[in-house]
Amino acid sequence: MTNVIEISHLTKYYGKHRGVEDVSLTVREGDIFGFIGPNGAGKSTTIRSMLGFLKFQQGSIRLLGMDSVKDREEILQNVGYMPSEAWFYPTMKVKDVIRYAADVRGKDCRAEAEKLCEKLKVDTEKKIRELSLGNRKKVSIVCAMQHKPRLFIFDEPTGGLDPLMQKHFFELIEAYVKEGATCLLSTHVLSEVNKYCRHAAIMREGQLTMLESADIDDETFLHFYEE
Amino acid sequence: MKHIYFREMRLNAKNLIIWSLSVGILGMICILLYSSMQGDMEEMADAFSNMGMFSDAFGMSTLSIATIGGFFATEVGTVHGLGSAMFASILAITMLSKEEEGHSGEFLLTLPVSRGKVVIAKGLCILSDLVLFTVVCALFYILGFVLLGEDLPAKEFVTFMGMQLLMNAELAGICYGISALSWKNRMGLGLGLVLFFYIYDLMGRIVPDAKPYLYLGPYSYANASQIFAGEAMEGKGIAVACLLLFCGFAFAFWEYRRRDLAA
Numbered sequence: 001m002t003n004v005i006e007i008s009h010l011t012k013y014y015g016k017h018r019g020v021e022d023v024s025l026t027v028r029e030g031d032i033f034g035f036i037g038p039n040g041a042g043k044s045t046t047i048r049s050m051l052g053f054l055k056f057q058q059g060s061i062r063l064l065g066m067d068s069v070k071d072r073e074e075i076l077q078n079v080g081y082m083p084s085e086a087w088f089y090p091t092m093k094v095k096d097v098i099r100y101a102a103d104v105r106g107k108d109c110r111a112e113a114e115k116l117c118e119k120l121k122v123d124t125e126k127k128i129r130e131l132s133l134g135n136r137k138k139v140s141i142v143c144a145m146q147h148k149p150r151l152f153i154f155d156e157p158t159g160g161l162d163p164l165m166q167k168h169f170f171e172l173i174e175a176y177v178k179e180g181a182t183c184l185l186s187t188h189v190l191s192e193v194n195k196y197c198r199h200a201a202i203m204r205e206g207q208l209t210m211l212e213s214a215d216i217d218d219e220t221f222l223h224f225y226e227e
Numbered sequence: 228m229k230h231i232y233f234r235e236m237r238l239n240a241k242n243l244i245i246w247s248l249s250v251g252i253l254g255m256i257c258i259l260l261y262s263s264m265q266g267d268m269e270e271m272a273d274a275f276s277n278m279g280m281f282s283d284a285f286g287m288s289t290l291s292i293a294t295i296g297g298f299f300a301t302e303v304g305t306v307h308g309l310g311s312a313m314f315a316s317i318l319a320i321t322m323l324s325k326e327e328e329g330h331s332g333e334f335l336l337t338l339p340v341s342r343g344k345v346v347i348a349k350g351l352c353i354l355s356d357l358v359l360f361t362v363v364c365a366l367f368y369i370l371g372f373v374l375l376g377e378d379l380p381a382k383e384f385v386t387f388m389g390m391q392l393l394m395n396a397e398l399a400g401i402c403y404g405i406s407a408l409s410w411k412n413r414m415g416l417g418l419g420l421v422l423f424f425y426i427y428d429l430m431g432r433i434v435p436d437a438k439p440y441l442y443l444g445p446y447s448y449a450n451a452s453q454i455f456a457g458e459a460m461e462g463k464g465i466a467v468a469c470l471l472l473f474c475g476f477a478f479a480f481w482e483y484r485r486r487d488l489a490a
Contacts, residue, residue, distance in 0.1 A: 075339075087334065090329070104339065
């Protein structure tokens, strides 16, 4: 199996403030990788560096065998990202947002988008500004999945989703992973890590530690969040 | 890139319609007021042309407000000069920063498109909107002349609208550069810049010592009174405008590709 994510000695500072320090991480193809840690630990900094939002000072990131800086456009063609907040253009209709995401990718994703909207019960006629956080998240899931990417990056994806939608969401992930996709899942929910993740790592104070197993008990999990 | 351009055009369509109709109709009403004010104009024109430095500043020493050309330059020149500049600055200064302020950047910039292409697509959208704005306003002003039954001073009119378009593009260029720097809405700063340049131009025309530096401001070469009085335009002002326009867009391109983007 090949490495889909290869982060090597990543260091990112915001001025004098620490973002992440000397982070190295490898995620193999077909994995559902749990990425846990307290708020401000550096999970989002790592993810945002991977996606090219942030310019890091040291290290390198390779996604799908390509350099995250030089080959950014090609990488993003094969990545489905779901941010924790799921914001879009408020005046656009849901169907237009979904279509727009597919158009920019230059792909006809109508069949997959329709399947996803049906499964997640997305009302495509509504405007974004009329949607709750949970419903915006569902739109975000459709945008992240409709082009059947090889790598999924989810940043706290289930916040705001009802239990049934959470179940559908993980069913979808497992189905895509079965077809060869890989998933990086940043979350604070222990049950998600235990149930779905095959490997996991914890970030604390900007540094990353690989966990021996993704099967973690309550006490150990809470210990990660203590100072 | 074309999808980003067309989506941006659609998102800005409402603003474009509101601003172009407001400025265009207001300008047309000003033109139509000419016939009702024509009787009192002679005395007013004499008074305006004998106000010394102020007459020179507003072009009244060489241009009579009693003529349709002079009336258009004085009234519509001010309405269009300020209205169009406000539209240009608001449009450009929010164009890039709104993605971060509204958090939509996390959606847009995770699509497979480079930041450079985003800057180009949005920059083209600004320029297209400015052209459309100018065309819509020009049509209303022409309609005003037709309804009034007066001959349109075509050469001066086309020059005036063209120079106003360049002035708007220059202001938009400056504001677009600022937009690339910022992750917050800086609309107030954009409007402040317009007022600053407008007052800079007025002061430059009133204070003799400031006149040599007038060309640095965008209102210098787009002054309606000067154009309708047939005075030669300063090439320096136009050159500075082109330079600032280019620098503003080039800076936006460089800065937006370089910096960290807010969540």
